[in-house]
Amino acid sequence: MKIGFIGVGNMAKSIIAGWLAKKTFRPEDILVHSAHRNNYEKYAKETGVTACDSNTVLAQEADIILLAVKPFVLASIIDEISDVMNENKLIISMASGVSLAEIESQFKDKKIPIIRIMPNVNVEINEGMTAFVRNSSVTDIAYEQAKSLFDSLGRTLEIPEKDFSIFVALAGSSPAYIYYFIDAMARSGVKYGLTKKQATEISAQAVLGSAQKVLATTKSPMDMVDDVCSPGGTTIAGLLAMEEAGFMTAVVKGIDATVLKDQATH
Ligand SMILES: NC(=O)C1=CN([C@@H]2O[C@H](COP(=O)(O)OP(=O)(O)OC[C@H]3O[C@@H](n4cnc5c(N)ncnc54)[C@H](O)[C@@H]3O)[C@@H](O)[C@H]2O)C=CC1
Ligand SMILES: O=C(O)[C@@H]1CCC=N1
Numbered sequence: 001m002k003i004g005f006i007g008v009g010n011m012a013k014s015i016i017a018g019w020l021a022k023k024t025f026r027p028e029d030i031l032v033h034s035a036h037r038n039n040y041e042k043y044a045k046e047t048g049v050t051a052c053d054s055n056t057v058l059a060q061e062a063d064i065i066l067l068a069v070k071p072f073v074l075a076s077i078i079d080e081i082s083d084v085m086n087e088n089k090l091i092i093s094m095a096s097g098v099s100l101a102e103i104e105s106q107f108k109d110k111k112i113p114i115i116r117i118m119p120n121v122n123v124e125i126n127e128g129m130t131a132f133v134r135n136s137s138v139t140d141i142a143y144e145q146a147k148s149l150f151d152s153l154g155r156t157l158e159i160p161e162k163d164f165s166i167f168v169a170l171a172g173s174s175p176a177y178i179y180y181f182i183d184a185m186a187r188s189g190v191k192y193g194l195t196k197k198q199a200t201e202i203s204a205q206a207v208l209g210s211a212q213k214v215l216a217t218t219k220s221p222m223d224m225v226d227d228v229c230s231p232g233g234t235t236i237a238g239l240l241a242m243e244e245a246g247f248m249t250a251v252v253k254g255i256d257a258t259v260l261k262d263q264a265t266h
Contacts, residue, residue, distance in 0.1 A: 003149075004031035004062030006055050006077055007069035008040045011094060014124035015066070016049065018153040022126060033058045034069075060084045064092060064146065071095040071265050078106040085112050090142055092117055096168050097265025100135045100161060113138040115146055118164055118172045119153070128154030129171040133161045169258035177254060182207055 003025060005012040012032070019025050027048030033055050034040045044051035052058035059065050059081035069077060074095050085091070085107065091114045093103055100116050115138055119130040130150045134143050150156045159167060182203045189199025214221055229236040 001025075001064070002029045002031060002062045003064045003066065004033070004052065004058040005066045005068050006033055006058060006081075007067065008032045008034040008043055009068065010121065011119065012066070012068035013043070014121045014128075015068075015119065015153065016047065018123040018126050018128065019149070020047065022152045024149060024152045031058050031062050055080050056084055059089070062089070064090045067091065067093040067095060069095070071098050074098055074103070075106055078103065082107055082110065085110060087111055087113065087137065089113070090115065090138065090146065092146060094119055096172060097165070097262045100133065104135060111137045113142060115143065116161065116164070117150065118167050119150070120171050120173075120175050122175055123150075123153035126153055130154065130156045131164060131167045131171070132156060132158045133164070165259045165262040166255075168262045169255045173258050177251075178207065 005016065016030055016032075019030070020027060028050050030049040031052050032040050032044060032049050033052040041051050043049070052061065055077055065081070065085075067074060067077060074093065087110075089112070091103065091112055093114065094117050096118065098116075100114055103114050103116070104112070114135045116133050117130055120128050122128045123130065128150070130153065132143075132147055132150070138146075147156055147158075157167075182200065185203035185206075186196055186199040189202060190196050194202070214224065217224070225239070229239060
């Protein structure tokens with residue numbers, strides 16, 4: 001089976017790295033094409049994946065075509081590849097805010113199997129979180145096969161399409177927010193004399209361990225907060241100061257803005 005990426009930016013490279021690490025595909029069975037020949041040809045040489053001369057050639061040769069371009073170029077790409085598409089090929093779109101119905105309508109009368117996903121960059125280290133939804137032309141077999149490809153990249157979840165905007169906020173975009181939190185912690189460490197490297201390692205390991213503990217327990221995160229806050233201790237002092245600065249409100253406002261932006265793409 002050959003899988004082709006139209007667009008070889010941050011997200012495509014993260015997915016490809018995850019699959020190459022897990023040997024899900026042989027490098028030569030991964031096809032790539034993007035707007036910048038120098039970039040994708042160099043990338044193909046470095047990784048062993050196959051560079052295609054055009055989006056159309058890629059769509060002709062691949063069984064699964066992953067659309068890994070920014071949402072605003074999706075329509076022109078579908079226009080380009082539509083003639084070589086048929087019901088035996090599968091489209092997977094990761095464009096935020098672009099619905100299955102919008103993609104279907106761009107293929108006009110053709111009944112193309114389409115899966116919409118929302119991955120995150122952590123697929124690169126096989127710790128991703130990817131949402132799935134499909135149109136009615138995708139068979140159960142094709143769907144399970146596509147899902148299993150992403151199972152090798154971390155966790156997957158089938159959700160109704162209406163929930164994609166909140167999923168973007170909580171998983172697609174949130175790595176940026178969590179990196180930002182880690183950086184803020186690390187800067188505080190630097191303020192108190194640690195090197196940035198030390199402080200970043202300490203902060204990132206604290207986030208990693210905390211996330212693993214949340215996933216491993218049935219306790220609510222808030223109960224876990226209480227477990228760390230000793231009466232009259234350091235943690236409650238820090239937590240209350242963070243709340244005074246609007247920690248919870250800042251996070252919720254950030255998620256609201258992400259959801260609104262995703263919805264505005266429709
Ligand atoms: N970056 C992220 O963390 C995530 C991104 N996404 C989605 O993935 C998609 C790609 O995002 P990024 O990889 O971050 O973007 P990017 O800007 O890093 O990459 C976009 C790629 O599209 C290529 N491209 C542009 N016009 C083209 C054309 N006409 N034909 C072929 N290739 C073309 C560019 O050359 C580039 O390789 C977006 O729709 C985004 O919403 C989804 C989840 C997470
Ligand atoms: O910022 C964006 O629009 C994309 C979608 C999710 C992560 N990056």
